[in-house]
Amino acid sequence: MRLVPWQPDDMLRRLDDVVSVYGEAMGYRAELLATRRGYIGAHVRRAGFRAVATLTTEGQLAGFGYGYASGAGQWWHDQVRSALPDTDRQRWLGDCFEVVELHVRPTAQGHGIGARQLRALLSMADGATVLLSTPEADEQKSRAWRLYRRFGFEDVLRNFYFPGDERAFAILGRDLPLTERARAEGAPGIVGI
């Protein structure tokens, strides 16, 4: 397995694979994936875009993650902003990198790939804070939750509902840059990118 930084065009070239990993990891239906494909294609042009991918020795996509500078006028940013109390808006959204997607193909999960991707992505990100949203779940049982907690993500909003989605989400955040401790605890035993 090889972890590589991706430029926007790398992501666009592998968009079919990206959507396939995303669909498998999240268990989403084909109709939803078509819409998501369009969004991802547009996201690569956003300011501060950063992406990483994990490739097998045969070049197959095992996982990916990406994010960008969170800004006013973006749907996710505006939803989160309107739900935050005034005092938290500047603290969390003033200079924020949003982790938009982070996924590993189910057959490749559980081997530290997600942690390695997250660590690399946050190391490349600009911003004073990082935010992400993840479905509410049992923190002990969910691999995503365990991963984010290991990296020191704290609760920013809990049981938040985005318009048009019946699932409850948590918005989690932490300061950037990653401390050495968070880097080590998030991805133990892995050296370098």
Ligand SMILES: CC(C)(COP(=O)(O)OP(=O)(O)OC[C@H]1O[C@@H](n2cnc3c(N)ncnc32)[C@H](O)[C@@H]1OP(=O)(O)O)[C@@H](O)C(=O)NCCC(=O)NCCS
């Ligand atoms: C969440 C997700 C990205 C995590 O990626 P992953 O590669 O499966 O997870 P990790 O990197 O944490 O690895 C899992 C386990 O391997 C362990 N691990 C860490 N480094 C390791 C290494 N070098 N070798 C082996 N195992 C290692 C971790 O301790 C972790 O243990 P835990 O899950 O019991 O806490 C992935 O599971 C996924 O795509 N899930 C479905 C989609 C999803 O929920 N995405 C996030 C939505 S916001």
